[in-house]
Amino acid sequence: QDIEFGSRFPELAPDHPRRRRGAELWRQINAQRAKLRRYGGWEEDWGAYREWHFSPIETTAIRIRFKTRSVGIDELQVFGPAEPNRNLALADDGTKVSGYPAKGIEDRNPVERVNDGEFGTMGWRAKVEQDAERPWLRLDFNRAVVIDRMRMSANRAYFYETDYLEQKPYLPRYEFDMDVLQPDGSWKPWVGTWYVNKKLNEKHPERPSILAEVQRLIATLQEEGPQPSFIGRLIRPKRTFVLLRGNPETPRDEVAPAAPEILGGDLGLSSDTPGPQRRRRFGEWATSPNNPLTARVMANRIWMHVFGRGIVTTPGDFGHAGARPTHPELLDWLAAEFMHPTVDPGVFVGHASDAGQAPARPWSVKHLIRLLVTSRAFRQSSRPRPEGMAIDPDAALLWRFPPRRVEAEVIRDSILLASGCLDLRLGGRSYRIFNVKKTYAQWEVVDNYGPQTWRRMLYQERMRRVDDGIFTAFDFPDFGQVCPKRPVSTTPLQSLNLLNSPFAVDQSRRLAERALKDSGGDLARAVDRCFELLLCRPPTDEERNDCLAVARAHGLPMVCRSLINSNEFVFLQ
Numbered sequence: 001q002d003i004e005f006g007s008r009f010p011e012l013a014p015d016h017p018r019r020r021r022g023a024e025l026w027r028q029i030n031a032q033r034a035k036l037r038r039y040g041g042w043e044e045d046w047g048a049y050r051e052w053h054f055s056p057i058e059t060t061a062i063r064i065r066f067k068t069r070s071v072g073i074d075e076l077q078v079f080g081p082a083e084p085n086r087n088l089a090l091a092d093d094g095t096k097v098s099g100y101p102a103k104g105i106e107d108r109n110p111v112e113r114v115n116d117g118e119f120g121t122m123g124w125r126a127k128v129e130q131d132a133e134r135p136w137l138r139l140d141f142n143r144a145v146v147i148d149r150m151r152m153s154a155n156r157a158y159f160y161e162t163d164y165l166e167q168k169p170y171l172p173r174y175e176f177d178m179d180v181l182q183p184d185g186s187w188k189p190w191v192g193t194w195y196v197n198k199k200l201n202e203k204h205p206e207r208p209s210i211l212a213e214v215q216r217l218i219a220t221l222q223e224e225g226p227q228p229s230f231i232g233r234l235i236r237p238k239r240t241f242v243l244l245r246g247n248p249e250t251p252r253d254e255v256a257p258a259a260p261e262i263l264g265g266d267l268g269l270s271s272d273t274p275g276p277q278r279r280r281r282f283g284e285w286a287t288s289p290n291n292p293l294t295a296r297v298m299a300n301r302i303w304m305h306v307f308g309r310g311i312v313t314t315p316g317d318f319g320h321a322g323a324r325p326t327h328p329e330l331l332d333w334l335a336a337e338f339m340h341p342t343v344d345p346g347v348f349v350g351h352a353s354d355a356g357q358a359p360a361r362p363w364s365v366k367h368l369i370r371l372l373v374t375s376r377a378f379r380q381s382s383r384p385r386p387e388g389m390a391i392d393p394d395a396a397l398l399w400r401f402p403p404r405r406v407e408a409e410v411i412r413d414s415i416l417l418a419s420g421c422l423d424l425r426l427g428g429r430s431y432r433i434f435n436v437k438k439t440y441a442q443w444e445v446v447d448n449y450g451p452q453t454w455r456r457m458l459y460q461e462r463m464r465r466v467d468d469g470i471f472t473a474f475d476f477p478d479f480g481q482v483c484p485k486r487p488v489s490t491t492p493l494q495s496l497n498l499l500n501s502p503f504a505v506d507q508s509r510r511l512a513e514r515a516l517k518d519s520g521g522d523l524a525r526a527v528d529r530c531f532e533l534l535l536c537r538p539p540t541d542e543e544r545n546d547c548l549a550v551a552r553a554h555g556l557p558m559v560c561r562s563l564i565n566s567n568e569f570v571f572l573q
Contacts (some may be wrong), residue, residue, distance in 0.1 A: 003232040007160035010229050017427070022225030025217055032214045039204045041196045042211060046218060048160060049075075049153035050173065054191040056081055056148040061140045061181035062190075068174055071135045074123030076114045077151040078139065084149075089115045094142030100135055101126050115139065119156040150178070160228040162439075173197075237278065239271045259285050263293060287339070287363070293318065295335035299368065300325075303334065304485060306372045308404035308572070309396070316484030326396050338368050377401070382573035403573045405488055408474035409457035411570055415504070416454055418533040419511040423455045430461040433468060445469050449503035470501045498565040505557070508564065512556035523551055527559060534563045 012019040033053065036042045041054035062078065078089040089095050091112070099111040109125035114137060116122075126135040153159075154172070177192040201207050241251035257278050259265025267281040286294045297318060304310035311331045314322040325331045337343060341360035360367035372378055377398050388399040395402035406414075416422035433448040435441075443466045447453065453460070462468070464480035473493040477483035498504050511533065512526070519525035527547045531539045539547065547559045563569060 004235045005230060005232050007157055007228045007230050008233055009226050010231055012226055016226075018224070018226050022221060025221040025225055029214060029217045029221070032210055032217065035210050036207065036214070039207055040200055041191045042200070042207075042214075043193070043196055044214060044218065047222065048156045049151050051149065051151045052178075052191060052193075052196065053149050054178075054196075056146050057180055057190060058144055058146045059141075059180040059182075060144050061138060062147070063179045063181070063187060064137045064176050065179070066135045066137075066174055066176045068172075069130065069132075069134065070127045071174060072123060072125045072154050073114050073137075073152055074119050074121070074155050074157075075117070075151075075153050076137065076139070078147050079149040079151070080146045081148050082146060087117075088141060088145050088147065089139050090117055091115045092117060096140040096142075097137065098140075099124070099126070099137040100133060101128065111137065119153065120158065121155060123155065161230065234275060237271075237273075237275050257282075263291060289339065292332070292335050292339075295338045295363075296331055298365075299334040299338050300331060302365065302368050303331075303372065306369065306378065307398070308402055310485070314484075316482070327398075334368065337371065338363060341367050343371060401573070403571050405474075405571050407486065408471035408476040411474060411498075412457050412471055412503075414534075414569070415507050415511075415564060419507045420514050421451075421454045421507065421510060425455065428459075430459045431455050432461045434461070434463055434466065449501075449506050470497050470503050473497050495565055498570075499561055504561060504564060508557040508560035511560045515560075516556065523556070524548060526556055527551060530556070530560055530563060534560070535566075535568055 014020075036053070041052060044051045044053070064076075076089055077087045079086065080088060087093070089097075091097070095115055097111055097115045099114075102111045104110055105125045105127050109123060111124050111126075113122055114124045124137075128135060152174070173193070175193045178190050179187040180190045182188050237257070240255045240257075242253045242255060244250040244252050254271060256271055257269045257273060258267050259282065265285060267278075267285060269278055269281060285291060297315070300310045300312050300318075301315055304315055311325045311327050311334075312318060312323055313326075317323075339362055341362065341364065378401065380401050382401045382403045384400065388395070391397075392399060413422060431453050433445055433453060435444045435446045437443060443463045445466070445468055448468055448470060457471075462476075462479055465478055468476070473491060475486050475489055477486055511530065515526040515529040515533065516523075518529050524544065527544055528538055530547075531537060531543070547562075550562070551559050
């Protein structure tokens with residue numbers, strides 16, 4: 001099977017907090033549904049789709065007669081009490097669909113799309129003239145089934161993938177009547193929107209409050225339970241062809257599934273090989289000892305994140321156009337250690353691991369990181385030496401720990417941590433610094449320093465090709481491009497942002513308030529505290545005297561802004 005990416009619910013572990021919270025809310029929803037079931041049918045609005053519940057009935061076909069002239073549906077689903085999550089309307093399950101107009105608007109949106117199992121723009125779009133027959137759908141099941149629920153959506157994929165928009169797509173509340181086919185060939189009216197949404201409320205005055213509670217629980221579930229994510233799903237493998245002159249309309253020779261031939265990538269597969277077998281063979285090839293490229297690339301990436309530069313300085317290119325490794329034997333050894341761990345990192349810090357402790361697992365990223373950060377190369381000083389500077393000024397040969405500027409996220413989170421504002425909660429929604437816009441409007445930064453943005457920058461929602469006004473200057477990559485490694489530049493905007501941006505000014509004030517509170521209001525001790533919070537060291541006598549003079553003349557926040565703007569704060573040494 002191939003992988004196709006889109007928005008869908010992830011498979012969370014049973015003990016995942018969101019799944020447990022979701023199960024709790026589902027119990028509450030079902031309790032309210034049990035109350036509604038006494039009164040007959042009802043409608044639920046799930047945002048991406050609407051769902052109608054009705055009394056169970058056995059039938060071989062249903063007919064939906066719309067009362068509107070225009071209808072747009074990407075998927076119609078029918079469920080029964082025996083298997084609540086099985087869509088009985090699916091074409092793959094043998095269900096036949098027919099309708100009017102069968103070919104949709106201008107013959108481009110056929111009715112067969114309402115039960116093909118695909119959500120999105122490829123739906124049934126029907127429109128009739130004022131005096132013409134109204135649109136209708138018919139589903140013929142391949143057997144007699146018991147049904148009690150129907151679900152309808154207009155563009156469910158778009159709904160889940162555009163939660164950043166102000167105007168989200170929605171399914172209009174189409175007015176319709178649903179009939180069920182009787183054994184004698186006649187149609188029996190069974191449920192209708194007018195009856196469900198109006199008549200039953202008139203007959204049972206207590207019903208609207210129960211419906212309101214169901215909708216409240218649905219909104220809570222969508223916020224606190226499992227949420228759709230843009231992740232992959234498995235689809236049937238498609239045959240691949242060499243396209244003549246790159247034209248998809250002129251396929252030529254068929255290509256069997258395989259890895260690059262130059263890397264020994266003949267997997268012994270054909271175009272008829274099922275997806276699971278393809279993935280297994282590719283995984284075996286990628287992790288085979290005879291194919292060390294995978295391990296070498298990963299080991300180099302880990303080294304790059306730890307030391308700031310890879311042993312191969314082109315982490316996205318190990319080919320002829322890439323750079324040669326500075327330490328080829330070391331890279332090979334790291335790749336071998338990554339695949340088959342043999343070294344206890346404890347030996348690098350002067351002690352061995354506990355006796356009987358299980359060895360690291362093969363392909364353990366944690367093991368390799370621990371190995372690197374406990375090594376002598378990582379723990380050495382960044383101080384320069386004349387003889388080293390003369391031979392290797394960039395420290396490519398690691399005669400000292402190469403100083404490097406930390407990433408934009410580290411700078412921002414370190415400032416928040418020093419001021420005491422950093423929100424360390426794990427998981428949950430991202431925070432937004434941009435406007436909630438309409439579909440074709442422009443993005444705009446509206447708030448990138450308020451309390452609601454004090455989570456780690458990992459949780460910041462970012463848009464492509466949009467400058468956040470502060471940390472983009474620190475080489476924060478654009479999400480519209482592949483970025484195997486971040487460039488490191490030095491520009492005046494970096495200093496200006498750390499000195500004068502609303503974020504830096506606000507955090508410097510809060511940091512000064514914290515330092516004064518911690519030091520009992522003593523200005524000299526507060527200066528010392530600012531150094532401790534930002535630079536993790538006390539100031540020298542000269543630094544203390546200079547900072548005191550600045551603090552008395554311009555206030556302690558100015559001292560904090562200066563320290564935030566120092567090389568010592570933004571460089572790892």
